Amino acid sequence: MSETTHAGNGISPEQAAVEQELVDTVVASFDKAEDPRLKQVMQALTRHLHDFLREVRLTEEEWNAAIEFLTAAGHITDDKRQEFVLLSDVLGASMQTIAINNQAYKGATEATVFGPFFLEDAPEIPIGGDIAGGASGQPCWVEGTITDTSGHPVPGARIEVWEADEDGFYDVQYGDNRIAGRAHLFADDEGRYAFWGLTPTPYPIPHDGPVGKMLASVGRSPVRASHLHFMVTAEGLRSLVTHIFVEGDPQIEIGDSVFGVKDSLIKKFETQPAGTSTPDGRGGNNQSWARTRFDIVLAPVLI
Structure with missing residues:
Protein backbone atom coordinates (compact mmCIF):
# COMPACT_ATOMS: atom_id res chain seq x y z
CA MET A 1 0.00 0.00 0.00
CA SER A 2 1.27 3.45 -0.88
CA GLU A 3 2.58 5.63 1.92
CA THR A 4 0.98 8.67 0.30
CA THR A 5 -1.85 9.90 2.46
CA HIS A 6 -5.24 11.13 1.33
CA ALA A 7 -5.27 14.94 1.68
CA GLY A 8 -7.18 16.21 4.69
CA ASN A 9 -7.95 12.86 6.27
CA GLY A 10 -4.55 11.32 6.77
CA ILE A 11 -5.54 8.15 4.89
CA SER A 12 -3.98 6.59 1.85
CA PRO A 13 -5.45 6.98 -1.63
CA GLU A 14 -6.08 3.23 -1.64
CA GLN A 15 -8.17 3.44 1.55
CA ALA A 16 -10.01 6.49 0.22
CA ALA A 17 -10.83 4.55 -2.94
CA VAL A 18 -12.26 1.64 -0.92
CA GLU A 19 -14.45 4.01 1.05
CA GLN A 20 -15.62 5.88 -2.05
CA GLU A 21 -16.49 2.64 -3.79
CA LEU A 22 -18.85 1.79 -0.95
CA VAL A 23 -20.48 5.22 -1.15
CA ASP A 24 -21.00 4.81 -4.89
CA THR A 25 -22.46 1.34 -4.43
CA VAL A 26 -24.94 2.44 -1.77
CA VAL A 27 -25.97 5.52 -3.77
CA ALA A 28 -26.51 3.37 -6.86
CA SER A 29 -28.73 0.99 -4.88
CA PHE A 30 -31.45 3.66 -4.96
CA ASP A 31 -31.30 4.16 -8.75
CA LYS A 32 -34.46 2.13 -9.39
CA ALA A 33 -36.63 4.06 -6.95
CA GLU A 34 -39.83 4.93 -8.83
CA ASP A 35 -40.40 8.17 -6.92
CA PRO A 36 -37.78 10.66 -8.19
CA ARG A 37 -38.01 12.79 -5.04
CA LEU A 38 -37.47 9.76 -2.81
CA LYS A 39 -34.48 8.79 -4.95
CA GLN A 40 -33.01 12.29 -4.65
CA VAL A 41 -33.47 12.40 -0.87
CA MET A 42 -32.07 8.93 -0.20
CA GLN A 43 -29.04 9.37 -2.43
CA ALA A 44 -28.23 12.78 -0.97
CA LEU A 45 -28.69 11.42 2.55
CA THR A 46 -26.32 8.56 1.77
CA ARG A 47 -23.63 10.84 0.36
CA HIS A 48 -23.79 13.29 3.28
CA LEU A 49 -23.93 10.53 5.90
CA HIS A 50 -20.87 8.82 4.49
CA ASP A 51 -19.09 12.17 4.18
CA PHE A 52 -19.73 12.73 7.89
CA LEU A 53 -18.51 9.25 8.83
CA ARG A 54 -15.32 9.72 6.83
CA GLU A 55 -14.70 13.29 7.99
CA VAL A 56 -14.77 12.41 11.70
CA ARG A 57 -13.38 8.88 11.17
CA LEU A 58 -16.15 7.45 13.35
CA THR A 59 -15.06 4.58 15.58
CA GLU A 60 -17.10 1.43 16.10
CA GLU A 61 -17.55 2.39 19.76
CA GLU A 62 -18.96 5.75 18.71
CA TRP A 63 -21.26 4.07 16.20
CA ASN A 64 -22.57 1.79 18.96
CA ALA A 65 -23.08 4.80 21.24
CA ALA A 66 -25.08 6.51 18.50
CA ILE A 67 -27.30 3.45 18.07
CA GLU A 68 -27.85 3.31 21.84
CA PHE A 69 -28.70 7.03 21.84
CA LEU A 70 -31.31 6.64 19.10
CA THR A 71 -32.74 3.54 20.75
CA ALA A 72 -33.12 5.46 24.03
CA ALA A 73 -34.82 8.32 22.15
CA GLY A 74 -37.29 5.81 20.71
CA HIS A 75 -38.01 4.24 24.08
CA ILE A 76 -38.79 7.56 25.79
CA THR A 77 -41.01 8.77 22.95
CA ASP A 78 -44.76 8.28 23.38
CA ASP A 79 -47.99 10.02 22.39
CA LYS A 80 -47.18 12.94 24.71
CA ARG A 81 -43.41 13.25 24.30
CA GLN A 82 -41.45 13.32 21.04
CA GLU A 83 -37.75 12.98 21.76
CA PHE A 84 -36.87 12.95 18.05
CA VAL A 85 -38.53 16.35 17.57
CA LEU A 86 -36.53 17.54 20.57
CA LEU A 87 -33.33 16.21 18.98
CA SER A 88 -34.18 17.94 15.70
CA ASP A 89 -34.81 21.16 17.62
CA VAL A 90 -31.53 21.24 19.56
CA LEU A 91 -29.51 20.43 16.42
CA GLY A 92 -31.11 23.35 14.59
CA ALA A 93 -32.60 20.99 12.00
CA SER A 94 -36.12 22.10 12.84
CA MET A 95 -35.30 25.77 12.38
CA GLN A 96 -33.40 25.09 9.16
CA THR A 97 -36.35 23.17 7.72
CA ILE A 98 -38.64 26.02 8.72
CA ALA A 99 -36.33 28.57 7.07
CA ILE A 100 -36.32 26.56 3.84
CA ASN A 101 -40.09 26.15 3.74
CA ASN A 102 -41.16 29.58 4.99
CA GLN A 103 -39.20 32.06 2.95
CA ALA A 104 -39.79 35.73 3.68
CA TYR A 105 -42.73 37.16 1.75
CA LYS A 106 -43.96 40.77 1.81
CA GLY A 107 -43.98 41.27 5.55
CA ALA A 108 -45.59 37.96 6.45
CA THR A 109 -45.03 36.92 10.06
CA GLU A 110 -41.95 34.78 10.51
CA ALA A 111 -42.25 31.13 11.46
CA THR A 112 -40.35 29.29 14.15
CA VAL A 113 -40.17 25.83 15.72
CA PHE A 114 -43.26 23.72 16.37
CA GLY A 115 -41.92 22.12 19.55
CA PRO A 116 -42.85 18.74 21.02
CA PHE A 117 -45.92 19.71 23.08
CA PHE A 118 -48.68 20.55 20.59
CA LEU A 119 -51.83 18.48 20.98
CA GLU A 120 -54.76 18.05 18.63
CA ASP A 121 -58.27 18.77 19.89
CA ALA A 122 -57.43 21.54 22.35
CA PRO A 123 -60.64 23.09 23.73
CA GLU A 124 -62.28 25.97 21.89
CA ILE A 125 -62.66 29.29 23.67
CA PRO A 126 -64.52 32.43 22.56
CA ILE A 127 -62.69 35.65 21.77
CA GLY A 128 -61.65 37.02 25.14
CA GLY A 129 -61.67 33.55 26.72
CA ASP A 130 -59.01 32.08 28.97
CA ILE A 131 -56.57 29.37 27.85
CA ALA A 132 -54.99 28.91 31.29
CA GLY A 133 -57.37 26.22 32.49
CA GLY A 134 -56.05 26.51 36.02
CA ALA A 135 -52.36 26.65 35.08
CA SER A 136 -50.30 28.82 37.42
CA GLY A 137 -48.83 32.14 36.36
CA GLN A 138 -49.44 35.85 35.89
CA PRO A 139 -52.54 36.47 33.73
CA CYS A 140 -51.73 38.03 30.37
CA TRP A 141 -54.11 39.64 27.88
CA VAL A 142 -53.05 38.83 24.31
CA GLU A 143 -54.70 40.55 21.34
CA GLY A 144 -54.11 41.26 17.69
CA THR A 145 -55.36 40.93 14.15
CA ILE A 146 -54.96 38.35 11.40
CA THR A 147 -54.45 39.83 7.93
CA ASP A 148 -53.03 38.76 4.59
CA THR A 149 -50.01 40.45 3.05
CA SER A 150 -52.29 42.97 1.32
CA GLY A 151 -53.63 44.08 4.68
CA HIS A 152 -57.05 42.46 4.28
CA PRO A 153 -58.53 40.92 7.43
CA VAL A 154 -58.77 37.13 7.56
CA PRO A 155 -62.13 36.42 9.22
CA GLY A 156 -62.53 33.02 10.81
CA ALA A 157 -58.80 32.21 10.91
CA ASP A 189 -65.24 39.11 10.95
CA GLU A 190 -62.58 41.83 11.06
CA GLY A 191 -59.73 39.39 11.71
CA ARG A 192 -59.43 40.34 15.37
CA TYR A 193 -58.66 37.95 18.20
CA ALA A 194 -57.99 38.21 21.93
CA PHE A 195 -57.58 35.84 24.85
CA TRP A 196 -56.27 35.53 28.36
CA GLY A 197 -53.15 33.44 28.78
CA LEU A 198 -50.13 33.50 31.07
CA THR A 199 -47.07 35.73 30.91
CA PRO A 200 -44.39 33.38 29.51
CA THR A 201 -41.36 32.48 31.62
CA PRO A 202 -38.10 30.71 30.71
CA TYR A 203 -38.05 26.95 31.18
CA PRO A 204 -35.84 23.99 30.26
CA ILE A 205 -36.84 21.61 27.52
CA PRO A 206 -37.21 18.05 28.85
CA HIS A 207 -33.66 17.10 29.76
CA ASP A 208 -34.16 13.85 31.64
CA GLY A 209 -33.69 11.78 28.48
CA PRO A 210 -30.98 11.18 25.90
CA VAL A 211 -31.23 14.66 24.38
CA GLY A 212 -30.76 16.27 27.79
CA LYS A 213 -27.76 14.07 28.50
CA MET A 214 -26.26 15.04 25.17
CA LEU A 215 -26.68 18.76 25.94
CA ALA A 216 -25.08 18.32 29.35
CA SER A 217 -22.13 16.45 27.88
CA VAL A 218 -21.35 19.32 25.50
CA GLY A 219 -21.95 22.12 28.01
CA ARG A 220 -25.16 23.46 26.48
CA SER A 221 -28.10 24.79 28.47
CA PRO A 222 -31.53 23.21 27.92
CA VAL A 223 -33.32 26.47 28.75
CA ARG A 224 -35.68 28.08 26.26
CA ALA A 225 -36.40 31.78 26.10
CA SER A 226 -39.86 32.76 27.40
CA HIS A 227 -42.46 32.22 24.68
CA LEU A 228 -46.07 31.60 23.72
CA HIS A 229 -46.86 29.23 20.84
CA PHE A 230 -49.21 30.03 17.95
CA MET A 231 -50.43 28.03 14.97
CA VAL A 232 -52.66 29.96 12.59
CA THR A 233 -54.53 28.45 9.66
CA ALA A 234 -56.90 29.90 7.07
CA GLU A 235 -58.11 28.69 3.70
CA GLY A 236 -55.95 29.85 0.79
CA LEU A 237 -53.14 31.09 3.03
CA ARG A 238 -49.92 29.51 4.23
CA SER A 239 -50.25 27.94 7.67
CA LEU A 240 -48.09 29.63 10.25
CA VAL A 241 -46.36 28.00 13.20
CA THR A 242 -44.63 30.56 15.37
CA HIS A 243 -44.11 31.95 18.90
CA ILE A 244 -43.81 35.34 20.46
CA PHE A 245 -40.98 36.06 22.90
CA VAL A 246 -40.79 38.43 25.87
CA GLU A 247 -38.82 41.62 25.35
CA GLY A 248 -36.15 41.97 28.01
CA ASP A 249 -35.94 38.26 28.83
CA PRO A 250 -32.23 37.68 29.65
CA GLN A 251 -32.44 34.19 28.15
CA ILE A 252 -32.75 35.74 24.68
CA GLU A 253 -29.20 37.05 25.01
CA ILE A 254 -27.91 33.88 26.66
CA GLY A 255 -29.36 31.76 23.88
CA ASP A 256 -32.51 29.79 23.14
CA SER A 257 -31.80 26.05 23.31
CA VAL A 258 -33.66 25.36 20.04
CA PHE A 259 -32.55 28.51 18.14
CA GLY A 260 -36.14 29.70 17.74
CA VAL A 261 -35.82 33.42 18.54
CA LYS A 262 -36.29 35.94 15.75
CA ASP A 263 -36.15 39.68 16.33
CA SER A 264 -39.54 40.26 14.71
CA LEU A 265 -41.16 37.88 17.19
CA ILE A 266 -39.91 39.65 20.33
CA LYS A 267 -42.85 41.55 21.81
CA LYS A 268 -43.32 43.93 24.72
CA PHE A 269 -45.28 42.42 27.60
CA GLU A 270 -46.43 45.34 29.74
CA THR A 271 -47.14 44.56 33.38
CA GLN A 272 -50.24 46.26 34.81
CA PRO A 273 -50.50 46.90 38.55
CA ALA A 274 -53.09 45.10 40.61
CA GLY A 275 -56.38 46.96 40.45
CA THR A 276 -55.89 48.19 36.87
CA SER A 277 -59.01 47.73 34.74
CA THR A 278 -58.70 45.01 32.12
CA PRO A 279 -59.46 45.34 28.38
CA ASP A 280 -62.51 43.10 28.60
CA GLY A 281 -64.09 45.18 31.36
CA ARG A 282 -63.56 42.78 34.23
CA GLY A 283 -62.44 45.68 36.37
CA GLY A 284 -59.63 45.72 38.87
CA ASN A 285 -58.44 42.79 40.92
CA ASN A 286 -55.83 42.02 43.54
CA GLN A 287 -53.31 40.56 41.11
CA SER A 288 -51.00 42.19 38.59
CA TRP A 289 -51.44 41.19 34.98
CA ALA A 290 -49.69 41.81 31.68
CA ARG A 291 -50.76 42.64 28.15
CA THR A 292 -49.22 42.27 24.72
CA ARG A 293 -50.18 42.66 21.09
CA PHE A 294 -49.31 40.32 18.25
CA ASP A 295 -50.58 41.24 14.77
CA ILE A 296 -50.20 38.25 12.46
CA VAL A 297 -49.74 38.44 8.68
CA LEU A 298 -50.27 35.26 6.66
CA ALA A 299 -48.55 34.62 3.33
CA PRO A 300 -50.38 33.07 0.36
CA VAL A 301 -50.01 29.33 -0.15
CA LEU A 302 -48.28 29.57 -3.53
CA ILE A 303 -45.31 31.90 -3.63
Whole structure:
Protein backbone atom coordinates (compact mmCIF):
# COMPACT_ATOMS: atom_id res chain seq x y z
CA MET A 1 0.00 0.00 0.00
CA SER A 2 1.27 3.45 -0.88
CA GLU A 3 2.58 5.63 1.92
CA THR A 4 0.98 8.67 0.30
CA THR A 5 -1.85 9.90 2.46
CA HIS A 6 -5.24 11.13 1.33
CA ALA A 7 -5.27 14.94 1.68
CA GLY A 8 -7.18 16.21 4.69
CA ASN A 9 -7.95 12.86 6.27
CA GLY A 10 -4.55 11.32 6.77
CA ILE A 11 -5.54 8.15 4.89
CA SER A 12 -3.98 6.59 1.85
CA PRO A 13 -5.45 6.98 -1.63
CA GLU A 14 -6.08 3.23 -1.64
CA GLN A 15 -8.17 3.44 1.55
CA ALA A 16 -10.01 6.49 0.22
CA ALA A 17 -10.83 4.55 -2.94
CA VAL A 18 -12.26 1.64 -0.92
CA GLU A 19 -14.45 4.01 1.05
CA GLN A 20 -15.62 5.88 -2.05
CA GLU A 21 -16.49 2.64 -3.79
CA LEU A 22 -18.85 1.79 -0.95
CA VAL A 23 -20.48 5.22 -1.15
CA ASP A 24 -21.00 4.81 -4.89
CA THR A 25 -22.46 1.34 -4.43
CA VAL A 26 -24.94 2.44 -1.77
CA VAL A 27 -25.97 5.52 -3.77
CA ALA A 28 -26.51 3.37 -6.86
CA SER A 29 -28.73 0.99 -4.88
CA PHE A 30 -31.45 3.66 -4.96
CA ASP A 31 -31.30 4.16 -8.75
CA LYS A 32 -34.46 2.13 -9.39
CA ALA A 33 -36.63 4.06 -6.95
CA GLU A 34 -39.83 4.93 -8.83
CA ASP A 35 -40.40 8.17 -6.92
CA PRO A 36 -37.78 10.66 -8.19
CA ARG A 37 -38.01 12.79 -5.04
CA LEU A 38 -37.47 9.76 -2.81
CA LYS A 39 -34.48 8.79 -4.95
CA GLN A 40 -33.01 12.29 -4.65
CA VAL A 41 -33.47 12.40 -0.87
CA MET A 42 -32.07 8.93 -0.20
CA GLN A 43 -29.04 9.37 -2.43
CA ALA A 44 -28.23 12.78 -0.97
CA LEU A 45 -28.69 11.42 2.55
CA THR A 46 -26.32 8.56 1.77
CA ARG A 47 -23.63 10.84 0.36
CA HIS A 48 -23.79 13.29 3.28
CA LEU A 49 -23.93 10.53 5.90
CA HIS A 50 -20.87 8.82 4.49
CA ASP A 51 -19.09 12.17 4.18
CA PHE A 52 -19.73 12.73 7.89
CA LEU A 53 -18.51 9.25 8.83
CA ARG A 54 -15.32 9.72 6.83
CA GLU A 55 -14.70 13.29 7.99
CA VAL A 56 -14.77 12.41 11.70
CA ARG A 57 -13.38 8.88 11.17
CA LEU A 58 -16.15 7.45 13.35
CA THR A 59 -15.06 4.58 15.58
CA GLU A 60 -17.10 1.43 16.10
CA GLU A 61 -17.55 2.39 19.76
CA GLU A 62 -18.96 5.75 18.71
CA TRP A 63 -21.26 4.07 16.20
CA ASN A 64 -22.57 1.79 18.96
CA ALA A 65 -23.08 4.80 21.24
CA ALA A 66 -25.08 6.51 18.50
CA ILE A 67 -27.30 3.45 18.07
CA GLU A 68 -27.85 3.31 21.84
CA PHE A 69 -28.70 7.03 21.84
CA LEU A 70 -31.31 6.64 19.10
CA THR A 71 -32.74 3.54 20.75
CA ALA A 72 -33.12 5.46 24.03
CA ALA A 73 -34.82 8.32 22.15
CA GLY A 74 -37.29 5.81 20.71
CA HIS A 75 -38.01 4.24 24.08
CA ILE A 76 -38.79 7.56 25.79
CA THR A 77 -41.01 8.77 22.95
CA ASP A 78 -44.76 8.28 23.38
CA ASP A 79 -47.99 10.02 22.39
CA LYS A 80 -47.18 12.94 24.71
CA ARG A 81 -43.41 13.25 24.30
CA GLN A 82 -41.45 13.32 21.04
CA GLU A 83 -37.75 12.98 21.76
CA PHE A 84 -36.87 12.95 18.05
CA VAL A 85 -38.53 16.35 17.57
CA LEU A 86 -36.53 17.54 20.57
CA LEU A 87 -33.33 16.21 18.98
CA SER A 88 -34.18 17.94 15.70
CA ASP A 89 -34.81 21.16 17.62
CA VAL A 90 -31.53 21.24 19.56
CA LEU A 91 -29.51 20.43 16.42
CA GLY A 92 -31.11 23.35 14.59
CA ALA A 93 -32.60 20.99 12.00
CA SER A 94 -36.12 22.10 12.84
CA MET A 95 -35.30 25.77 12.38
CA GLN A 96 -33.40 25.09 9.16
CA THR A 97 -36.35 23.17 7.72
CA ILE A 98 -38.64 26.02 8.72
CA ALA A 99 -36.33 28.57 7.07
CA ILE A 100 -36.32 26.56 3.84
CA ASN A 101 -40.09 26.15 3.74
CA ASN A 102 -41.16 29.58 4.99
CA GLN A 103 -39.20 32.06 2.95
CA ALA A 104 -39.79 35.73 3.68
CA TYR A 105 -42.73 37.16 1.75
CA LYS A 106 -43.96 40.77 1.81
CA GLY A 107 -43.98 41.27 5.55
CA ALA A 108 -45.59 37.96 6.45
CA THR A 109 -45.03 36.92 10.06
CA GLU A 110 -41.95 34.78 10.51
CA ALA A 111 -42.25 31.13 11.46
CA THR A 112 -40.35 29.29 14.15
CA VAL A 113 -40.17 25.83 15.72
CA PHE A 114 -43.26 23.72 16.37
CA GLY A 115 -41.92 22.12 19.55
CA PRO A 116 -42.85 18.74 21.02
CA PHE A 117 -45.92 19.71 23.08
CA PHE A 118 -48.68 20.55 20.59
CA LEU A 119 -51.83 18.48 20.98
CA GLU A 120 -54.76 18.05 18.63
CA ASP A 121 -58.27 18.77 19.89
CA ALA A 122 -57.43 21.54 22.35
CA PRO A 123 -60.64 23.09 23.73
CA GLU A 124 -62.28 25.97 21.89
CA ILE A 125 -62.66 29.29 23.67
CA PRO A 126 -64.52 32.43 22.56
CA ILE A 127 -62.69 35.65 21.77
CA GLY A 128 -61.65 37.02 25.14
CA GLY A 129 -61.67 33.55 26.72
CA ASP A 130 -59.01 32.08 28.97
CA ILE A 131 -56.57 29.37 27.85
CA ALA A 132 -54.99 28.91 31.29
CA GLY A 133 -57.37 26.22 32.49
CA GLY A 134 -56.05 26.51 36.02
CA ALA A 135 -52.36 26.65 35.08
CA SER A 136 -50.30 28.82 37.42
CA GLY A 137 -48.83 32.14 36.36
CA GLN A 138 -49.44 35.85 35.89
CA PRO A 139 -52.54 36.47 33.73
CA CYS A 140 -51.73 38.03 30.37
CA TRP A 141 -54.11 39.64 27.88
CA VAL A 142 -53.05 38.83 24.31
CA GLU A 143 -54.70 40.55 21.34
CA GLY A 144 -54.11 41.26 17.69
CA THR A 145 -55.36 40.93 14.15
CA ILE A 146 -54.96 38.35 11.40
CA THR A 147 -54.45 39.83 7.93
CA ASP A 148 -53.03 38.76 4.59
CA THR A 149 -50.01 40.45 3.05
CA SER A 150 -52.29 42.97 1.32
CA GLY A 151 -53.63 44.08 4.68
CA HIS A 152 -57.05 42.46 4.28
CA PRO A 153 -58.53 40.92 7.43
CA VAL A 154 -58.77 37.13 7.56
CA PRO A 155 -62.13 36.42 9.22
CA GLY A 156 -62.53 33.02 10.81
CA ALA A 157 -58.80 32.21 10.91
CA ARG A 158 -58.17 29.39 13.37
CA ILE A 159 -55.68 30.27 16.10
CA GLU A 160 -54.14 27.49 18.20
CA VAL A 161 -52.25 28.66 21.27
CA TRP A 162 -50.30 26.71 23.89
CA GLU A 163 -47.75 27.47 26.59
CA ALA A 164 -46.06 26.28 29.77
CA ASP A 165 -47.12 27.35 33.24
CA GLU A 166 -44.97 29.54 35.50
CA ASP A 167 -43.08 26.45 36.70
CA GLY A 168 -42.02 25.67 33.14
CA PHE A 169 -44.25 22.66 32.55
CA TYR A 170 -46.84 21.95 29.86
CA ASP A 171 -50.02 20.19 30.86
CA VAL A 172 -48.93 16.93 29.20
CA GLN A 173 -45.85 16.78 31.42
CA TYR A 174 -47.93 16.31 34.56
CA GLY A 175 -49.26 12.89 33.58
CA ASP A 176 -52.74 13.41 35.05
CA ASN A 177 -54.59 14.16 31.77
CA ARG A 178 -55.19 17.80 32.66
CA ILE A 179 -55.85 20.27 29.82
CA ALA A 180 -54.31 23.62 30.71
CA GLY A 181 -52.39 26.38 28.97
CA ARG A 182 -53.80 25.54 25.56
CA ALA A 183 -56.90 26.24 23.48
CA HIS A 184 -58.06 27.34 20.05
CA LEU A 185 -60.24 30.23 18.93
CA PHE A 186 -61.34 31.89 15.72
CA ALA A 187 -60.79 35.44 14.51
CA ASP A 188 -63.90 37.61 14.17
CA ASP A 189 -65.24 39.11 10.95
CA GLU A 190 -62.58 41.83 11.06
CA GLY A 191 -59.73 39.39 11.71
CA ARG A 192 -59.43 40.34 15.37
CA TYR A 193 -58.66 37.95 18.20
CA ALA A 194 -57.99 38.21 21.93
CA PHE A 195 -57.58 35.84 24.85
CA TRP A 196 -56.27 35.53 28.36
CA GLY A 197 -53.15 33.44 28.78
CA LEU A 198 -50.13 33.50 31.07
CA THR A 199 -47.07 35.73 30.91
CA PRO A 200 -44.39 33.38 29.51
CA THR A 201 -41.36 32.48 31.62
CA PRO A 202 -38.10 30.71 30.71
CA TYR A 203 -38.05 26.95 31.18
CA PRO A 204 -35.84 23.99 30.26
CA ILE A 205 -36.84 21.61 27.52
CA PRO A 206 -37.21 18.05 28.85
CA HIS A 207 -33.66 17.10 29.76
CA ASP A 208 -34.16 13.85 31.64
CA GLY A 209 -33.69 11.78 28.48
CA PRO A 210 -30.98 11.18 25.90
CA VAL A 211 -31.23 14.66 24.38
CA GLY A 212 -30.76 16.27 27.79
CA LYS A 213 -27.76 14.07 28.50
CA MET A 214 -26.26 15.04 25.17
CA LEU A 215 -26.68 18.76 25.94
CA ALA A 216 -25.08 18.32 29.35
CA SER A 217 -22.13 16.45 27.88
CA VAL A 218 -21.35 19.32 25.50
CA GLY A 219 -21.95 22.12 28.01
CA ARG A 220 -25.16 23.46 26.48
CA SER A 221 -28.10 24.79 28.47
CA PRO A 222 -31.53 23.21 27.92
CA VAL A 223 -33.32 26.47 28.75
CA ARG A 224 -35.68 28.08 26.26
CA ALA A 225 -36.40 31.78 26.10
CA SER A 226 -39.86 32.76 27.40
CA HIS A 227 -42.46 32.22 24.68
CA LEU A 228 -46.07 31.60 23.72
CA HIS A 229 -46.86 29.23 20.84
CA PHE A 230 -49.21 30.03 17.95
CA MET A 231 -50.43 28.03 14.97
CA VAL A 232 -52.66 29.96 12.59
CA THR A 233 -54.53 28.45 9.66
CA ALA A 234 -56.90 29.90 7.07
CA GLU A 235 -58.11 28.69 3.70
CA GLY A 236 -55.95 29.85 0.79
CA LEU A 237 -53.14 31.09 3.03
CA ARG A 238 -49.92 29.51 4.23
CA SER A 239 -50.25 27.94 7.67
CA LEU A 240 -48.09 29.63 10.25
CA VAL A 241 -46.36 28.00 13.20
CA THR A 242 -44.63 30.56 15.37
CA HIS A 243 -44.11 31.95 18.90
CA ILE A 244 -43.81 35.34 20.46
CA PHE A 245 -40.98 36.06 22.90
CA VAL A 246 -40.79 38.43 25.87
CA GLU A 247 -38.82 41.62 25.35
CA GLY A 248 -36.15 41.97 28.01
CA ASP A 249 -35.94 38.26 28.83
CA PRO A 250 -32.23 37.68 29.65
CA GLN A 251 -32.44 34.19 28.15
CA ILE A 252 -32.75 35.74 24.68
CA GLU A 253 -29.20 37.05 25.01
CA ILE A 254 -27.91 33.88 26.66
CA GLY A 255 -29.36 31.76 23.88
CA ASP A 256 -32.51 29.79 23.14
CA SER A 257 -31.80 26.05 23.31
CA VAL A 258 -33.66 25.36 20.04
CA PHE A 259 -32.55 28.51 18.14
CA GLY A 260 -36.14 29.70 17.74
CA VAL A 261 -35.82 33.42 18.54
CA LYS A 262 -36.29 35.94 15.75
CA ASP A 263 -36.15 39.68 16.33
CA SER A 264 -39.54 40.26 14.71
CA LEU A 265 -41.16 37.88 17.19
CA ILE A 266 -39.91 39.65 20.33
CA LYS A 267 -42.85 41.55 21.81
CA LYS A 268 -43.32 43.93 24.72
CA PHE A 269 -45.28 42.42 27.60
CA GLU A 270 -46.43 45.34 29.74
CA THR A 271 -47.14 44.56 33.38
CA GLN A 272 -50.24 46.26 34.81
CA PRO A 273 -50.50 46.90 38.55
CA ALA A 274 -53.09 45.10 40.61
CA GLY A 275 -56.38 46.96 40.45
CA THR A 276 -55.89 48.19 36.87
CA SER A 277 -59.01 47.73 34.74
CA THR A 278 -58.70 45.01 32.12
CA PRO A 279 -59.46 45.34 28.38
CA ASP A 280 -62.51 43.10 28.60
CA GLY A 281 -64.09 45.18 31.36
CA ARG A 282 -63.56 42.78 34.23
CA GLY A 283 -62.44 45.68 36.37
CA GLY A 284 -59.63 45.72 38.87
CA ASN A 285 -58.44 42.79 40.92
CA ASN A 286 -55.83 42.02 43.54
CA GLN A 287 -53.31 40.56 41.11
CA SER A 288 -51.00 42.19 38.59
CA TRP A 289 -51.44 41.19 34.98
CA ALA A 290 -49.69 41.81 31.68
CA ARG A 291 -50.76 42.64 28.15
CA THR A 292 -49.22 42.27 24.72
CA ARG A 293 -50.18 42.66 21.09
CA PHE A 294 -49.31 40.32 18.25
CA ASP A 295 -50.58 41.24 14.77
CA ILE A 296 -50.20 38.25 12.46
CA VAL A 297 -49.74 38.44 8.68
CA LEU A 298 -50.27 35.26 6.66
CA ALA A 299 -48.55 34.62 3.33
CA PRO A 300 -50.38 33.07 0.36
CA VAL A 301 -50.01 29.33 -0.15
CA LEU A 302 -48.28 29.57 -3.53
CA ILE A 303 -45.31 31.90 -3.63
